[in-house]
Amino acid sequence: MKPLFILIAVFAGSLIGTKIFKSEIDYYLSGKIALSVMLLFTSLGHFMFTQGMSKMLPDFVPFRIPLIYVTGFIEIAAAIGIFVSGLKHTTGVLLIVFLILTMPANIYAATKHLNYETGNFDGKGLSYLWFRVPFQLLLIGWTYFFVVK
Numbered sequence: 601m602k603p604l605f606i607l608i609a610v611f612a613g614s615l616i617g618t619k620i621f622k623s624e625i626d627y628y629l630s631g632k633i634a635l636s637v638m639l640l641f642t643s644l645g646h647f648m649f650t651q652g653m654s655k656m657l658p659d660f661v662p663f664r665i666p667l668i669y670v671t672g673f674i675e676i677a678a679a680i681g682i683f684v685s686g687l688k689h690t691t692g693v694l695l696i697v698f699l700i701l702t703m704p705a706n707i708y709a710a711t712k713h714l715n716y717e718t719g720n721f722d723g724k725g726l727s728y729l730w731f732r733v734p735f736q737l738l739l740i741g742w743t744y745f746f747v748v749k
Contacts, residue, residue, distance in 0.1 A: 603638050604735055607742070610634040631746030632682050635739075639679040645716070646672025652719035656709040674698060682747045692747030699740050706732050 614630035646653060646668050654664040661667070678698070681691030707729065709716060715723035 601731065603642050604738075606641050607634050607638040607739075610637045628746055631742065635742060635746060636679040636682060639675045643672045643675035643679070646675070649717050649719070652714070652716035655712070655714050655719060656705045656716055658708060671698075671702070689748055692743050695743050696740050696748070699736055699743070703733070703736055706736070 611630055611634035614633040615625050615627070618624070618626035618630055650665055650668050653668045657664045657667065678691055678695045681687045682695070684691070709723070710726050710728045710732065713721045713723045713725040715721070
């Protein structure tokens, strides 16, 4: 839920900021800023809650902890790459692929009732997917609209 609030709050703040500093609202820049800040925020979890996040992956997946670090760095790279004109489109497409590929880990964690922040299995469970799946779809659409398009 926190990433959604960050996305919306930063988007609203950026809309106001672009109106003040550019004399007109820049929806695309504001959308990219909001996505970038949200990605930087979510990347923190990969480094702060590594053990818990590693439990989002089934036991048969090798190198789970390094994989959590790699995905955190991917989010940081995407947060930067969406502002590099020569990389913007490719970064956006790869970010959409990344969001699709990470969905099974979110589903797996929900079925196990994982609370990745504590590493315990006392999380919200499947009800979490009522938020997570639409949010993931929102991020895919957001990335397409503000970055790829």
